[in-house]
Amino acid sequence: MADKATIIVHSGDMDKVSSALIIANGALAMGMEVSLFFTFWGLQRLKKGGLEKGPLSKMNMLGLGKWMVKRKMKKAGVVSLERMMQDFKELGGKILACDMTMEIMGIKQEDLREELISDYCAVGTYLNEARESKITLFI
Amino acid sequence: MAEIKVDCRGETCPVPLVETRKALRKAKEGDVVEVIGTHPSSKKEIPMAVKALGLELLNVEETDGVWKIRIKR
Numbered sequence: 038m039a040d041k042a043t044i045i046v047h048s049g050d051m052d053k054v055s056s057a058l059i060i061a062n063g064a065l066a067m068g069m070e071v072s073l074f075f076t077f078w079g080l081q082r083l084k085k086g087g088l089e090k091g092p093l094s095k096m097n098m099l100g101l102g103k104w105m106v107k108r109k110m111k112k113a114g115v116v117s118l119e120r121m122m123q124d125f126k127e128l129g130g131k132i133l134a135c136d137m138t139m140e141i142m143g144i145k146q147e148d149l150r151e152e153l154i155s156d157y158c159a160v161g162t163y164l165n166e167a168r169e170s171k172i173t174l175f176i
Numbered sequence: 177m178a179e180i181k182v183d184c185r186g187e188t189c190p191v192p193l194v195e196t197r198k199a200l201r202k203a204k205e206g207d208v209v210e211v212i213g214t215h216p217s218s219k220k221e222i223p224m225a226v227k228a229l230g231l232e233l234l235n236v237e238e239t240d241g242v243w244k245i246r247i248k249r
Binding site for chain 2: 059062063065066067068113114115116121124127128
């Protein structure tokens, strides 16, 4: 069985979601299995049209900081979150959505991009995946 | 046996690694995947991925900041 990485995406900040997807795609590229568990603010990014909507975790300055960083990222050739998400799915990555967050925040399945999501679940599923993972991260 | 070319010139982390993996997944056993790119770390890291995947690294060369890596599936 391949080595596995399990990442909790708790933050919905643009830069942190970006880090999570870069690590996830790197792990898939190196032959690992990867599960991303989206919860709390992270889950907001799975809403339809929500992936790129997160603020910058520092120096967002009402969006000005994010705009500047995005411009620099584009200049450096960094691909979009959407592109990384498509690569993640193409390489066989698995996305889990936290159903408790959905309940608390009043998010329905049809509000989310269901085509990306493998399962709706809770802490037990995360632990079951994490206990057999070589790498687990909380982002 | 086919030869598959992947051009990642100008792309940065993690695209060269990801595009290499995509090409390797599509390749059949015995096919050769040739990746060219300019992202410096990927020159070191694609060979790491090749090792982790248990595939054969044929060669790595670089001229004027453009590297070329050949991998056998």
